[in-house]
Amino acid sequence: MTQLPTGGLALSQLDEQLLQPGVKGLALTAPLRQHMIGVQRWNVLAGDTGFPVALLKTSALRHNLAWMRTFCERHGALLAPHGKTTMSPQLFDAQLANGAWGITLATAAQVQVAARFGVRRVLLANELVAASDIRVLLHLLRDDPTFELFALADSLEGVRRLAQAVAASGLRRPLPLLVELGLTGKRAGCRTAEEAVAVARAIAAAPGLQLAGIEGYEGLLVSNDRAADLERVETFLQGMTALVSRCDDEGLFTGPQILLSAGGSSYFDQVAQRFGGVADTSRPVLTILRSGCYLTNDHGHYFDLTRELDERAGGAVGLVPALEVWSTVLSRPEPTLAILGMGKRDASFDLGLPRALLRHRPGSDGPVALDDGWRIEKMNDQHAYLRLPEGEADQLCVGDLVGCGISHPCTTFDKWSVLLLVEDDYRVTGAVNTFF
Amino acid sequence: MTQLPTGGLALSQLDEQLLQPGVKGLALTAPLRQHMIGVQRWNVLAGDTGFPVALLKTSALRHNLAWMRTFCERHGALLAPHGKTTMSPQLFDAQLANGAWGITLATAAQVQVAARFGVRRVLLANELVAASDIRVLLHLLRDDPTFELFALADSLEGVRRLAQAVAASGLRRPLPLLVELGLTGKRAGCRTAEEAVAVARAIAAAPGLQLAGIEGYEGLLVSNDRAADLERVETFLQGMTALVSRCDDEGLFTGPQILLSAGGSSYFDQVAQRFGGVADTSRPVLTILRSGCYLTNDHGHYFDLTRELDERAGGAVGLVPALEVWSTVLSRPEPTLAILGMGKRDASFDLGLPRALLRHRPGSDGPVALDDGWRIEKMNDQHAYLRLPEGEADQLCVGDLVGCGISHPCTTFDKWSVLLLVEDDYRVTGAVNTFF
Numbered sequence: 072m073t074q075l076p077t078g079g080l081a082l083s084q085l086d087e088q089l090l091q092p093g094v095k096g097l098a099l100t101a102p103l104r105q106h107m108i109g110v111q112r113w114n115v116l117a118g119d120t121g122f123p124v125a126l127l128k129t130s131a132l133r134h135n136l137a138w139m140r141t142f143c144e145r146h147g148a149l150l151a152p153h154g155k156t157t158m159s160p161q162l163f164d165a166q167l168a169n170g171a172w173g174i175t176l177a178t179a180a181q182v183q184v185a186a187r188f189g190v191r192r193v194l195l196a197n198e199l200v201a202a203s204d205i206r207v208l209l210h211l212l213r214d215d216p217t218f219e220l221f222a223l224a225d226s227l228e229g230v231r232r233l234a235q236a237v238a239a240s241g242l243r244r245p246l247p248l249l250v251e252l253g254l255t256g257k258r259a260g261c262r263t264a265e266e267a268v269a270v271a272r273a274i275a276a277a278p279g280l281q282l283a284g285i286e287g288y289e290g291l292l293v294s295n296d297r298a299a300d301l302e303r304v305e306t307f308l309q310g311m312t313a314l315v316s317r318c319d320d321e322g323l324f325t326g327p328q329i330l331l332s333a334g335g336s337s338y339f340d341q342v343a344q345r346f347g348g349v350a351d352t353s354r355p356v357l358t359i360l361r362s363g364c365y366l367t368n369d370h371g372h373y374f375d376l377t378r379e380l381d382e383r384a385g386g387a388v389g390l391v392p393a394l395e396v397w398s399t400v401l402s403r404p405e406p407t408l409a410i411l412g413m414g415k416r417d418a419s420f421d422l423g424l425p426r427a428l429l430r431h432r433p434g435s436d437g438p439v440a441l442d443d444g445w446r447i448e449k450m451n452d453q454h455a456y457l458r459l460p461e462g463e464a465d466q467l468c469v470g471d472l473v474g475c476g477i478s479h480p481c482t483t484f485d486k487w488s489v490l491l492l493v494e495d496d497y498r499v500t501g502a503v504n505t506f507f
Numbered sequence: 508m509t510q511l512p513t514g515g516l517a518l519s520q521l522d523e524q525l526l527q528p529g530v531k532g533l534a535l536t537a538p539l540r541q542h543m544i545g546v547q548r549w550n551v552l553a554g555d556t557g558f559p560v561a562l563l564k565t566s567a568l569r570h571n572l573a574w575m576r577t578f579c580e581r582h583g584a585l586l587a588p589h590g591k592t593t594m595s596p597q598l599f600d601a602q603l604a605n606g607a608w609g610i611t612l613a614t615a616a617q618v619q620v621a622a623r624f625g626v627r628r629v630l631l632a633n634e635l636v637a638a639s640d641i642r643v644l645l646h647l648l649r650d651d652p653t654f655e656l657f658a659l660a661d662s663l664e665g666v667r668r669l670a671q672a673v674a675a676s677g678l679r680r681p682l683p684l685l686v687e688l689g690l691t692g693k694r695a696g697c698r699t700a701e702e703a704v705a706v707a708r709a710i711a712a713a714p715g716l717q718l719a720g721i722e723g724y725e726g727l728l729v730s731n732d733r734a735a736d737l738e739r740v741e742t743f744l745q746g747m748t749a750l751v752s753r754c755d756d757e758g759l760f761t762g763p764q765i766l767l768s769a770g771g772s773s774y775f776d777q778v779a780q781r782f783g784g785v786a787d788t789s790r791p792v793l794t795i796l797r798s799g800c801y802l803t804n805d806h807g808h809y810f811d812l813t814r815e816l817d818e819r820a821g822g823a824v825g826l827v828p829a830l831e832v833w834s835t836v837l838s839r840p841e842p843t844l845a846i847l848g849m850g851k852r853d854a855s856f857d858l859g860l861p862r863a864l865l866r867h868r869p870g871s872d873g874p875v876a877l878d879d880g881w882r883i884e885k886m887n888d889q890h891a892y893l894r895l896p897e898g899e900a901d902q903l904c905v906g907d908l909v910g911c912g913i914s915h916p917c918t919t920f921d922k923w924s925v926l927l928l929v930e931d932d933y934r935v936t937g938a939v940n941t942f943f
Contacts, residue, residue, distance in 0.1 A: 093619035093942060098639040100646040118638045121616060155852075155889060177889040178848065180557055183529035197889070200905040201835035201848060202554045202869065203534040210536040225838050229905050258890055259838035259846045399637035402661050402695035410695045412614065412637060415857060416591075416921055416943065433638065452917050453591060453613040453633070454694055469636040469665050481888050485852055486921065486943070506529060507852065507922070 081188045096124035113499040118433040123398040123413040125490040131393035136169040146343035151175040151194045153363030160188035161503040175361045179204035184506040195222040200229040209240040225251040230273040237279035247283035257291045275323040290335025308345040334360035337376040367393040371478020372422040400471045406464040414453040423478035431472045517624045532560035549935040554869040559834040559849040561926040567829030572605040582779035587611045589799030596624035597939040611797045615640035620942040631658040636665040645676040661687040666709040673715030683719035693727045711759040726771025744781040770796035773812040803829040807914020808858040836907045842900040850889040859914035867908040
């Protein structure tokens with residue numbers, strides 16, 4: 072990973088902030104400036120931090136940043152990683168320092184956070200129709216001529232509202248929009264090419280708006296039948312490229328390039344390949360991938376999906392998990408049951424429960440890997456139920472540490488205001504912040 | 508509700524804090540001191556706030572605070588509401604101002620937050636065995652002789668670790684502990700009376716520790732057969748009172764009172780009744796209830812459970828829902844489908860999805876109530892899928908507001924750093940903070 076603090080004043084303010092006792096994972100007994108975390112000589116395995124604690128392995132982050140940069144370069148694609156995953160200014164900064172074209176975000180508030188911490192180009196991967204969203208984002212654009220924002224539209228009513236607001240705002244540059252193509256039964260986006268073209272025409276006809284490209288999200292096509300999923304992804308991407316041609320034939324794109332954006336964390340290889348082949352357009356097509364989970368990967372849902380992606384690419388291992396949550400054993404009430412001090416407030420549970428990876432008794436030699444017989448089988452708000460294999464009761468006692476991988480980074484990051492950066496030996500070297 | 512700012516310096520610091528653009532639900536275009544929120548004349552229905560936004564109806568909070576106070580007084584019970592639900596210093600303060608004996612918390616970090624904002628008496632409803640937890644909490648106790656902490660124990664090993672740490676710490680007063688009685692197959696706590704008595708004896712024998720009482724959590728006994736649940740709750744509570752008698756007969760309690768604590772948000776009426784009948788002890792028994800969700804109730808899981816509680820009590824309506832999450836319609840891609848700008852990052856989804864209550868078009872007359880045909884059927888990280896009844900397609904368009912009730916306050920509060928206080932007409936009068 073490139074050094075984190077390449078950002079501006081606001082990022083250094085995060086380093087200077089005084090963290091108070093009570094910040095999860097730190098076990099502070101007095102306030103501490105954040106930049107001092109790295110010189111405390113804390114080691115998670117020594118029990119120096121608080122528990123539960125969320126950890127980012129810097130070696131894995133570095134690997135994933137470099138891997139994705141190479142992937143994009145090889146495919147001639149640009150990356151606007153979905154920042155909603157981490158909402159961490161320091162991680163945005165690392166992504167931009169590693170070649171990202173911009174940051175994708177989901178809400179107006181998220182865009183405000185990114186802008187505050189120095190992000191200069193944002194793709195708002197959402198319809199910009201809500202009055203309060205329009206208000207704060209037009210303010211940001213008026214306030215700072217160097218800040219670039221691209222947003223989505225999928226309805227004539229939405230375009231009408233936005234055109235009206237832009238006209239009233241006095242914004243001196245056109246607002247670039249991408250038409251969202253959707254999938255029947257899924258989320259937002261026009262359901263047919265006809266609808267999408269109608270929206271594109273409305274944008275092109277509105278004085279303050281500019282048709283900048285076409286957007287879609289294929290990542291919702293995850294079922295138990297991957298072969299069928301991949302076919303539907305392919306059909307959807309073809310629909311997007313056909314829409315680009317059609318809008319281009321009508322002369323609706325007036326910017327310097329045409330943005331063509333798709334790509335969650337599951338099928339971005341398919342997207343890069345399909346979009347790389349778009350030709351014969353009036354102006355260059357920029358393929359913008361938006362994976363958010365590539366940065367940390369995980370030990371569950373996205374791990375499995377990226378292993379499939381590796382297989383499609385020929386087998387070499389690509390992204391590796393970077394995010395772990397460690398907690399302590401609070402109770403051993405039954406021979407095969409341990410209660411951990413980690414719960415729904417600390418680790419994601421929406422796409423699978425955490426996976427127990429390691430156990431460790433502070434003071435003993437390095438951590439011991441756990442096999443699949445050790446299983447988190449349930450979580451309450453503040454507790455996890457770890458099932459031990461039969462006959463292993465004496466391997467774990469109260470006060471021991473358990474390291475878990477997680478499934479779904481997005482819903483883990485949002486449970487932590489501070490995550491610790493660690494080396495492979497669990498030495499703590501620093502921290503990053505999140506803003507949810 | 509008694510006025511919120513009865514706390515000390517730290518609470519007023521929250522009022523003075525400068526909120527930055529990007530705080531969810533505020534739609535700020537410039538920094539704003541928190542106490543200025545109440546004089547902005549914002550109304551949620553006018554679209555003045557950001558969306559999504561989390562709202563607390565002050566009339567409902569006031570009602571619930573008063574209702575619970577009366578309930579406890581009538582039953583001779585004390586209340587140490589579970590603070591993990593809200594983790595809001597201003598709400599802790601309101602609870603204490605309305606007669607709460609103390610605040611219950613789940614983790615050492617939560618105790619630190621509460622102490623920082625002026626809470627003087629905490630019941631840590633968890634085993635205190637992790638080295639880092641012991642370290643920070645003993646520091647707090649040494650640092651401030653007026654701060655009172657009660658914690659749990661359920662194992663001889665845990666008592667041994669704690670006794671050792673207390674002896675080494677130089678703490679000048681005994682650390683009061685409650686033995687946790689558990690339920691086979693459930694969470695922490697001794698599985699048998701024999702085990703519990705053994706732990707109680709170990710505590711009584713340890714120089715720096717004091718046996719202060721008995722604790723249990725009956726709230727895990729929620730199945731589809733409520734009659735069976737209630738029987739199991741009753742049996743469990745009887746086990747707890749029997750344990751009190753047994754420990755008392757052995758002379759293990761040495762404090763001024765015996766604390767007897769149970770009571771989540773589902774069966775606290777049963778607990779109050781059962782514990783109110785404990786007699787013939789060497790010293791007074793204090794019944795400590797710990798409901799966390801009474802304060803806001805909800806529109807789902809806890810609403811249903813408290814309606815049952817009302818029926819057991821004779822039918823008068825007790826607690827009422829105080830917490831709503833409002834969002835905007837971002838897309839209307841299909842006649843019966845609306846996509847809302849609210850997702851798993853904004854509202855709980857672990858004990859049921861949010862319930863659509865109201866729709867509103869800013870500028871129109873008051874909000875329109877939605878019947879059960881309007882249903883949130885799914886959420887992604889940042890989106891909700893609202894299904895409309897057939898034939899109502901023209902009732903909702905992009906930019907409209909939808910107000911939702913939630914199911915499970917704990918996992919909604921933890922998604923917001925600022926929640927807005929509103930009157931019944933959705934005028935915004937102030938804000939509270941959370942520390943997760």
